Amino acid sequence: MSSIGKDLRKILSDKQVLDLPEDVSAYANDATFYIAKKNPDAVAIPTTTEEVSEIMKYAFKNKIPVVPRGAGSGLSGGCTPVHGGIVLDMKRKDRILEIDNKNMSATVECGVVLNNFNRELEKQRLFYPPDPQSMTVCTLGGNVATRAGGPRGVKYGTTERYVMGLEMVMPDGTVITPGGKVMKMSSGYDITHLMTGSEGTLGVITSAHLRLLPMPAMRRTIVVACTTVDQAAEIVSGIIAAGAVPAMLEFLIKLAITVLNKYISSPLPTLGEAYLLMELDGSVSQVEEETKDIKTICTDMGAVDVRVVTDDAESAAYWWGRSRLYPGMLQIFKRVITEDITVPRNSIPEFVRRIQAISASTGAFIGLAGHAGDGNMHPTILHAEISEEASKKADRAIEEIVRAGLDLEGTISGEHGIGIHKNKFTELEHGAYQIELMKKIKAVFDPHNIMNPGKIWIEEAR
Amino acid sequence: MKLTDYSEIISRCSQCSFCQEFCPSFQAMGTENFLAKHRMNLIREVMIDKTMPESDRFREILDKCLLCTNCTRNCFSLVPIDEIVIAARSEMFKNQKGLGALKSGFMASVLKEKGLRSIASIAGSLAGKVGIGKNIPQISTKPFDSIYKGTIKAEGEQRGRAVYYTGCGSNFLFPNVGASVVKVLAANGIEVVIPENITCCGLPLISEGDIEGAADMMRRNIEALSGVDAEAIVMDCTSCRMMFMKKALKMFGKDDPIQEKIINLLLKIKEPGAYMVEKGCTVKGKSAAKKVTMHIPCHSDRTAEKNLLAMLEFSSAQYVAMSNPENCCGAGGTFYMDNSEMSEKLRKIKVDDIKATGADVVVTECPMCRFYIQLGLPDKKVMHPFEFMAGDL
Numbered sequence: 001m002s003s004i005g006k007d008l009r010k011i012l013s014d015k016q017v018l019d020l021p022e023d024v025s026a027y028a029n030d031a032t033f034y035i036a037k038k039n040p041d042a043v044a045i046p047t048t049t050e051e052v053s054e055i056m057k058y059a060f061k062n063k064i065p066v067v068p069r070g071a072g073s074g075l076s077g078g079c080t081p082v083h084g085g086i087v088l089d090m091k092r093k094d095r096i097l098e099i100d101n102k103n104m105s106a107t108v109e110c111g112v113v114l115n116n117f118n119r120e121l122e123k124q125r126l127f128y129p130p131d132p133q134s135m136t137v138c139t140l141g142g143n144v145a146t147r148a149g150g151p152r153g154v155k156y157g158t159t160e161r162y163v164m165g166l167e168m169v170m171p172d173g174t175v176i177t178p179g180g181k182v183m184k185m186s187s188g189y190d191i192t193h194l195m196t197g198s199e200g201t202l203g204v205i206t207s208a209h210l211r212l213l214p215m216p217a218m219r220r221t222i223v224v225a226c227t228t229v230d231q232a233a234e235i236v237s238g239i240i241a242a243g244a245v246p247a248m249l250e251f252l253i254k255l256a257i258t259v260l261n262k263y264i265s266s267p268l269p270t271l272g273e274a275y276l277l278m279e280l281d282g283s284v285s286q287v288e289e290e291t292k293d294i295k296t297i298c299t300d301m302g303a304v305d306v307r308v309v310t311d312d313a314e315s316a317a318y319w320w321g322r323s324r325l326y327p328g329m330l331q332i333f334k335r336v337i338t339e340d341i342t343v344p345r346n347s348i349p350e351f352v353r354r355i356q357a358i359s360a361s362t363g364a365f366i367g368l369a370g371h372a373g374d375g376n377m378h379p380t381i382l383h384a385e386i387s388e389e390a391s392k393k394a395d396r397a398i399e400e401i402v403r404a405g406l407d408l409e410g411t412i413s414g415e416h417g418i419g420i421h422k423n424k425f426t427e428l429e430h431g432a433y434q435i436e437l438m439k440k441i442k443a444v445f446d447p448h449n450i451m452n453p454g455k456i457w458i459e460e461a462r
Numbered sequence: 463m464k465l466t467d468y469s470e471i472i473s474r475c476s477q478c479s480f481c482q483e484f485c486p487s488f489q490a491m492g493t494e495n496f497l498a499k500h501r502m503n504l505i506r507e508v509m510i511d512k513t514m515p516e517s518d519r520f521r522e523i524l525d526k527c528l529l530c531t532n533c534t535r536n537c538f539s540l541v542p543i544d545e546i547v548i549a550a551r552s553e554m555f556k557n558q559k560g561l562g563a564l565k566s567g568f569m570a571s572v573l574k575e576k577g578l579r580s581i582a583s584i585a586g587s588l589a590g591k592v593g594i595g596k597n598i599p600q601i602s603t604k605p606f607d608s609i610y611k612g613t614i615k616a617e618g619e620q621r622g623r624a625v626y627y628t629g630c631g632s633n634f635l636f637p638n639v640g641a642s643v644v645k646v647l648a649a650n651g652i653e654v655v656i657p658e659n660i661t662c663c664g665l666p667l668i669s670e671g672d673i674e675g676a677a678d679m680m681r682r683n684i685e686a687l688s689g690v691d692a693e694a695i696v697m698d699c700t701s702c703r704m705m706f707m708k709k710a711l712k713m714f715g716k717d718d719p720i721q722e723k724i725i726n727l728l729l730k731i732k733e734p735g736a737y738m739v740e741k742g743c744t745v746k747g748k749s750a751a752k753k754v755t756m757h758i759p760c761h762s763d764r765t766a767e768k769n770l771l772a773m774l775e776f777s778s779a780q781y782v783a784m785s786n787p788e789n790c791c792g793a794g795g796t797f798y799m800d801n802s803e804m805s806e807k808l809r810k811i812k813v814d815d816i817k818a819t820g821a822d823v824v825v826t827e828c829p830m831c832r833f834y835i836q837l838g839l840p841d842k843k844v845m846h847p848f849e850f851m852a853g854d855l
Contacts, residue, residue, distance in 0.1 A: 022504060022519040023495040031478045045493060072494060073479040092492050115483075137482040327476040327538035336476060386473075 004064060004086060005042040011054045018043040027069065027087045028080060031134070031326075034337060035077035035421055040067065040087040047092050049167060049175055049206045056204065057173035059086060063448045066171075068200040070111065070142025073134040075326075075338055076419030078146060078199045082454030088204060090141050096120055097207065104212045105164060105181050110141025110205050125215040129156035132415065133323040141205050147197035149415035151248035151279070151322070154373030156213075158415055160196045165209035168195055171202075171446045181209045194441070199417050200452040202445040216281035219247070220291060221315035224298045225272030225305040229253065229356065229368065232274035233349040235301050236372045240345050244293055249373025250277040250322060256369050259328040260321040266314060272304050276372070277318060325369055335383035337394060340422075341405035342376040342414030354404040355379050364390075364397035376414035402428070418456045426457050463712075465549040469510050472546060474539045475502050481543075484532040486760075486790035490804040496526055498533035498543050505550045516554075524550060526801060528794030529669055530760035531704070545712070551671030598799065599635040599833045606633045606640035607656065614644055614654040621651035621741045624734075625692045627683075629699035630662050631829025632846075639829070639845075642852035643698050643734055650743040659686040663705040669795060677713040681720060684710070688723045695727060696734040698848060700827045701795070704761040706731050733827075734848065736769040751843075754779045754850065755821035757812065757835060758788045759828035770825075770847045779850075782819040789815065793834035809838045816842070825850050 005019030018024055019042040028037040041064075046052045059066045065085030072079055081087055094111035101124050108117060114135040121128055131150035132138055142148065144166070149158025165179030179185060179192030195202055226232035232251060239249065252260075252275040261267035268275070276298075280290045291308060298306050309315045321328070329336045343351045352368065355377070359366040370378035379401050381394045402412055402425050412418070412425045427435045435457050442449070453459065481498040482488055488497040504523060507514045514520070524547060533543045606628055616623075624647065632640040647654050660683050664676030683706075687695055697703045710724045732740075758767050771781060792798055792808030816824055816839060824839070825847040826832050836844040 018493060018495060020519050021514065022517060022523060023493075025503070025507070025514075026494040026497065026500040029477060031476070033475075033477045043493070071479055071482060073482075089493060134478070134480065137479055324480070324538040327478040327480060330474045330476045330539035334473065 002041045007058060007062075008042055008044050008055065008086070011058060012044060012046065012051060016045040016047070016051075018045070024087075027072070027089070030072050030074040030077060030079055030419075032075055032077065032337075032421070034335060035080070035419075036082075038081055038084060040081040041084045043087045043089050045089045045092055049093075049169065052088065052093075052169045052204050052206055053173040053175055055086065055088065056169050056171060059450055060172045060448060063450060065450050065453050066204075067452045068141070068145070068204045070139030070145070071113070071134065071137045073138045074142065074146060074417065074419065075340070076146075076413070076416045076421040078417045078419035078452075078455060079142070080420070082420060085450070090204075090206075091139060093141075093206065094139075099124060099126065099212075100181075101126060101212075103181055104214075106210045106212055107181075107207060108140050108210060109207045110139060110144075112140045114138050114140060114143060121212065122215070127213045127215045128162065128210060129213065130159045130162060133326070135323065140208060140210070144196050144205050144208050145199055146417035147415065148417075149371075149374075149376075151250050151319075151371050151373075153371050153376060153415065154249050155245050155247045155281075160193060162211045163192060163196045163208055164211050166192050166195055166205055167207040169204040169206055171448065171451050175206075176203075179209065183211075197417070199419065199455055201442055201455055202451060204451075216247075216283075218284045218287045219279055219281045219315070220287050221309040221318055222246075222276075222278045222280065222291065222294060223268060223305075223307040223309065223318065224276040224278070224303045225269065225307075226274045226276065226303050227272055229274045229352055230349065231302060232272075232276055233352040233372070235276060235298055235303060236348055237346060238297050238301050239294060240373065242293065242297055244290055244297070246278045246290070246294070246373060247281040248277070248279040248319075249371070250369070251275075251372035251377065252277060252322075252325075252369050253367055255332070255367060256325055256329075259325065259331060260318065263321045264314065264317045268307070269305060274368075277322060278373075279315075279319070329367070329380070329382065333382040333384060334386050335381075335390075335394075337381040337383075337398070338416075339379045339381070339398060339401055340376065340413045340416040341379060341401060341410055342374070343405055343408045343410035345373070345375045347408040347410070348372055348375060348377070351377060351404065351408055351410070354408075355401065358397055358400045358404065362393050362397040362400065364393040366397060366401070371414075374414070375410070420455060423455060423457055463545075463549060465505070465509055465546075465553050468546050468549060469506070471541060472502050472506050472510070475499060475537075475541050476539050478538070481533040481537065484536045486528055486530055486532065486792070486794075486808050487526050487804065490792070490807040491526070495523060498527070501527060501547060502541065502543060505546060509550055509553060521554065524554075526804065528760070528790065528797045530790050530794060532760055532788075532790065548668050548671065548673065551669075552673045553671070555671030597837060599829070601634050602637050604637060606637040609637070610640065610644055610656050612656060614648050614656070616647075616651045616653040617649050619651055620653055621743065622694065622737070623653040623655065623692045624694040624696045624732075624737060625655045625657050625687060625690045626734075627657065627660060627687065627695055627697045627702065627731075629697065629702040629829070631699055631832075635829050635833065636846065639698060639849055642846065642848040643696070646848055646851050647696070647734060647738070650738060650741075652738070652741065652743070655690055655692055657686055657690050663699075663702040665701050665705050666795060668709070669797075673713065680705070680710055680713055684720055684723050684727060687727055693730065694732050694737050695730045696732055696737050698734055698827060698846065699829060700759040700761040700763075701830075703731060703733065703763065707763065733765075733769060735772070736765070739769050739772055751779045751821075751823040751850070753782050753819070753821040754823045754825060755782050755784055755816060755819045756787055756847070757784070757791060757816070757824055757826035757831055759826060759831045760788075760790050760794075762788075762827065764788075770827075779823070782821050784815040784819055786811075786815055791831050791835050793828075793830045795830050798834055805834070806838070809834060813838045823850060 002019045069079035091111045097107040132148040367380040664679040667676040791812040792805035798805035
């Protein structure tokens with residue numbers, strides 16, 4: 001029994017603390033295995049804000065690192081303990097406190113699983129758009145902490161657009177409630193949105209007020225087969241330039257389709273090199289009109305095949321398959337490293353060309369699957385073999401992809417967050433002054449540097 | 463396959479953690495140390511890479527897997543998670559040092575010597591040990607095979623002929639299930655052959671890690687069933703069907719001549735309802751129930767239920783689906799005997815779901831799900847779909 005575990009048992013019940021190596025090693029990594037693993041000394045499983053506060057008071061007094069964690073389904077090493085200490089497993093703080101259909105808002109605890117939330121909303125014909133592809137397991141707290149998003153980003157943006165207020169526990173145990181349930185707020189600094197995307201480095205998000213929308217009356221899926229990757233990228237630009245706004249506009253290479261096809265009752269023809277998977281939503285007339293426009297654009301620009309899916313079950317199968325592409329790629333490859341570069345939308349064709357050039361020059365196989373509609377391309381390094389050589393190629397490719405993205409005025413992360421996977425690139429993106437500013441802000445919130453240390457930027461030696 | 467042969471396959475796990483949606487062990491315990499993904503990582507570290515010791519806690523985490531196969535069925539990286547857990551247990555079984563070694567050693571020897579009849583008594587002694595005495599199914603004084611033997615003639619015009627592989631549940635624990643299957647089939651023009659010399663499907667053994675013991679049983683079953691002339695082999699238990707359909711081929715070497723016999727049999731194995739639908743049977747339900755709901759056992763192949771529902775439509779009862787009919791009920795065969803806390807949590811969710819449907823009757827194919835749900839739901843009738851069709855209330 002670790003001494004931290006022993007102390008935590010004074011605050012929590014025995015069952016809310018894990019400190020055996022066989023148990024805590026479950027918290028050493030997230031949804032990746034290529035990022036350095038480190039066991040926490042103990043895992044605490046609080047179910048109330050008061051318990052979180054007590055744990056923080058203890059950690060603050062003893063200067064013990066604390067890493068808040070939702071489902072652990074992240075892809076950047078954001079919820080893993082670089083310096084050991086305590087992992088706060090927040091999954092059991094999972095009540096939906098309120099769904100207010102008059103104010104179009106909901107108040108949820110941080111451990112609520114996104115899909116469970118969606119199921120409750122559906123009963124009232126309400127809609128919460130952010131759709132990270134791990135939605136069957138990921139938690140709303142984790143979504144807020146990383147500004148998570150997914151395919152719907154193109155029309156609806158990502159999580160931060162829906163966060164109106166928070167309850168959070170500060171590193172010293174103080175509970176604060178920045179923001180609120182109001183549609184607008186022009187009162188003081190926006191601490192709510194500073195916390196949103198802070199990846200657990202400023203405090204612990206314990207609950208959130210989220211903005212809701214009415215459920216669209218109609219949804220329709222369209223699949224477009226393109227002859228080349230370039231053509232697919234050009235069509236994306238064409239659709240955006242024409243002013244059409246699909247709810248989702250996904251870019252997939254043929255390889256992804258071969259995996260998807262196993263799960264679809266009427267498989268897609270694999271005659272193209274790249275595919276666009278779209279969903280339109282809105283009123284019936286709006287969807288009909290957009291369908292017509294998009295069909296025309298795609299056909300005019302030379303798409304091989306435009307399939308309008310009218311069967312709901314078939315549509316659902318495409319999107320279900322899409323959400324499982326990350327583990328699905330492991331059917332073919334031995335390692336899959338997903339990048340999260342996002343570029344201005346008009347730069348997509350250029351970015352795609354640069355990725356292809358990087359793939360050719362480094363010898364790394366780079367798959368393209370992403371939310372092309374919002375410029376978030378997820379270039380993915382696919383390893384056929386695991387070797388030092390392959391890792392070197394991958395590292396080189398990642399660095400070049402990052403530089404290409406930044407060169408096109410993009411960002412290194414659209415929706416996954418930085419964690420430790422990309423912390424060496426943040427200074428390249430933001431510049432030394434801004435990183436220094438971030439560090440100073442962190443020091444004000446977290447004077448002992450106990451909140452998820454080692455993330456977002458490269459830390460100085462401790 | 464040896465455990466070390468799975469090394470590369472385990473590496474396919476992307477760590478995506480999507481198994482959190484499906485793993486009942488994780489859901490009941492609530493923490494990631496009991497997640498399917500973590501079991502894969504631990505098995506690699508402890509038993510393949512040997513970077514961690516094989517501790518009691520490790521065995522406990524492994525033992526808390528119900529072998530429900532929900533993770534495997536839903537794993538997008540195609541990792542055969544349950545198979546790997548079984549391989550790990552097998553390694554520990556061979557070394558006789560697993561937590562369950564005493565239990566499994568005992569179980570294996572008794573099962574092999576005395577065949578099917580021992581299961582309930584083993585369960586009894588186990589239950590005695592953990593102090594849940596009455597919470598085990600009682601062996602019937604009149605097992606199915608003491609009443610039904612040989613060939614049961616079809617009534618009226620004969621539509622087909624099927625072998626009825628009687629699982630342990632339908633033979634020893636709930637012989638009325640066996641009787642109902644035979645009655646319903648015969649009443650609908652199917653001649654039923656009760657095979658001789660069959661034994662347990664072997665699932666209780668592989669759950670404990672005794673792969674070889676299970677393979678011996680499977681071989682005996684395959685030989686016995688291969689000798690019968692019939693167009694179909696009907697099995698009324700989801701777990702027996704899973705053992706034959708998904709595990710049998712993998713239990714023997716590629717060059718073993720038994721493989722060809724298995725392949726021939728696999729084409730014939732059917733859920734009895736599916737066979738009846740195929741033969742154009744229409745059953746008039748005799749049940750007095752107004753509403754019926756169905757629990758889908760974890761080991762179900764998910765197609766059987768469609769056929770069973772088609773059959774139920776011929777009865778006067780209304781079918782009401784639970785919100786999560788596929789959720790694990792917590793039984794996990796004999797799992798609940800050693801893991802009452804976890805199992806009871808899962809059962810409570812199941813029972814609440816059942817109550818919300820307002821159904822009078824719950825049907826489910828698995829004898830252990832049936833027994834365990836009934837224990838937690840004493841005021842409703844839980845039965846096999848064929849008992850429902852036969853009109854036993």
